[in-house]
Amino acid sequence: MNAYRLKPMNFPWPPFLYGTAILVAFAIHRVAGLPTPHVNATIGWCVGILLIAASGWLYIWAIATRTKIRMPRRAAKHLVTHGPYRYSRNPIYLSYTLLTMGIGLLTSNAWFFVMATLAAIVTTMIVIRREEMHLLARFGVEFEKYCKRTRRWI
Template sequence: MNAYRMKPLAFPWPPFIYGAAIAAAFLLQAYFPLSVAETNIWIARAAGGVLIATAVILDVWAMRTLVDCHTTILPNRCSTHLVTSGPYRFTRNPIYLGYTLATAGIGLAVLNPWFIVTAMVAAALTSLVAIKREELHLLSRFGVDFERYCHDTTRWI
């Protein structure tokens, strides 16, 4: 199969990576608890809520933009259009950015610092496992247009 027709991923890994990160954070806190200062707990929980709400809005906006542009949302399907509008004007991976923000936000909301660590690990793994492969797929499908988009738009933020 040529690169143009190749799927970006054989399996949609990112949701499972972030699900594993959330599970790992709970397990790490159970076996290696990190204490949180008792002062201003409500600030941490409020910040967590803001991050979670931001993540949900970002993910819904990104998915809506993909649907409006008649291309796939699933990372294991071939893209039919290069999407550079909506949140894709600011970041090439708004859905994964939303997953990362949500993971960190959950950590703040439940006062578990391990979530911050696992969110960073999940973002790094997503870059290695999914984003690199998706970018090769988009480069093979859209060529110089994708190169120009990469030049003008950051991968994360």
């Protein structure tokens, strides 16, 4: 298949994957449980709130950055390299991961960390690699330079 014609997927895989991960984490914890390390509940709760707040802030910042340049939902017309995209090539997916981990700390459910890791791996395999092929075909050397100076996640 021509990588230039390859467009980002129509189905919103990352929200689906992370939503499923959250539901599975709750379900597994309810059925099987998992011994959780003893952490001061107040500290876990505070760190969880901080992760969720950081997730929300990162998500809003990434969406605002894309909105300013009128980024389409389909094929990329611009390579976004400013805002949170200076630090991560996938700040929205990173925000989903932080949100999942934050919920895990709030609920003292270690399965959230397992599921967040699995969701990040599957997102990389199914979504990110396809998006990166599209961006490489579309922007070539400019995208390669961006990849060298900016990490995929953090």
